[in-house]
Amino acid sequence: MQITKYKYRMIARITLEATSPLAVGSGEKDIITDAPVTRDVNDLPYIPGTSLMGIIRHSMKDLKESDSIFGYQKGDKGEGSKVLISDALLLGSNQKAMDGLKDIEQDEYIKAFEVLPIRQHVRITEKGTGADHGKFDEQVVYKGTRFIFEMELLSETKDDENMQKLLNVISSPTFRVGSGTRNGFGSMKVVSLKYASYDLTQEKDLNAYLKKSSSLEEDWNEAMEKKPCELQGTDWIKYTLTLKPLNFFLFSSGFGDEEADMTPVKENYVDWSTGKPEIKESKSLIPATSVKGAISHRTAYHWNRLTKHFVDNAEAIASDRNKACLDIFGTTLDEGDIKPSRGKAIFSDVFIENTDSKVLPHIKVDKFTGGVMDGALFQEKVSTAENQEIVEEIWVEKEALQDEVVRKAFEKALQDICDGLLPLGGGTNRGNGIFIGTLNIQE
DSSP states (O other): OOOOSOOEEEEEEEEEEESSOBOOBOSOOOSSOSSOBOBOTTSOBOBOHHHHHHHHHHHTTTSTTHHHHHOEEETTEEEOOSEEEOOBEEBOTTSSBOOSSOOOTTOHHHHTTSSOOEEEEEEEOTTSSEEEEEEEEEEOBOBTOEEEEEEEEEESSSSOHHHHHHHHHHHSTTOBOSSOTTTTOOBEEEEEEEEEEEETTSHHHHHHHHHSOSOTTSOOTTOEEOOOOOOOOTTEEEEEEEEEESSOBOOBOSOOOSSOSBOBOOOEEEEOTTSSOEEEEOSEEEOHHHHHHHHHHHHHHHHHHHTTOOTTOTTOOOTTTOHHHHHHHOBOOOBTTBOOBOOOEEOOOEEESSOEEEEEEEEEEOTTTOSEEEEEEEEEEEEEOTTOOEEEEEEEEGGGGOSHHHHHHHHHHHHHHHTTOSOOSSOGGGTOOOEEEEEEEEO
């Protein structure tokens, strides 16, 4: 007698590391931030299995067998999902999942997740000023945080190629989790992959499958280590900017300290280089949103230039309605022919370890008398990174660059950064933020 249609079970236990800060929002608000992260029963950040399922399914939406893998409902007909995905739980300092109720008071690493970094955001208009009601913030999980989850596939065949397709999606360099994935958040990499396949018609496999614990904290002895696939996004173009700062740069935190009124933004991250997690503070941080905003504005400029829509031409279009920006960066607008669309470019934050800082005093001069204005003295703490390379990777879907003019405008904007013609960060009108370097394009 046949017990089940799907007599094979393929299970993968995957450990992911956030290579950029992670923002998986709870959908709530609190007195600290507009968008706190989701937390589990231990009040620790985690990634819901529903989020992982949605991301993976969306990445495989073009496959003909997508519905048969993930299930579907069409009228009176339907089929359940063959894929089962657990929540991704935080990996503790002992490199085991924080599964079940835990006493976290004695673990300094785990206690660091009680207070997480807050990212400040402001929406900028085409005039370079903050938009009305455009200020918001959100909570993020440290870069370097590791999570562990399991994925199971029910199959009718022993060597189901769909399992490899699922693993390929998770191993892809464009795999992103959570919100703000187009603004530098949610980049993940596979650091460990354990795999086992069970044939439930065989007594040995059946017993092993039934005895396997559902707890992610428990050891899984019969599983084999499997090397993650090193894939390139075939539908993406990778742009790599290798830059050196020409002088000072400032990506401001919005706060001051005892030395200056404006200070560089810094953020803690998790370092696993010793085999155990350590919370460290970066010397300086280049937020992806700052880079993205500058590139978007310059891309709009070059598109207008290439299409001869100059300043006295009524058809010159600002970045929020510019064709090149709509194709590449998406929009939230919903008016006329413009509909809301997701961006097709992925940016990443850059954490810089070896920077020095210098306090620069400034005064405001009265334009009429040429004297110093009362109360107009302020200081800014700028960063320097002499002889240090800064690498910014940008992935863009090929679909967004099919228009030759759009692609030329975008790539000219990137080249402007490398040529020192497009400064980044704050105080650019005072000489800050000039970088020089090279642009590499990989298709």
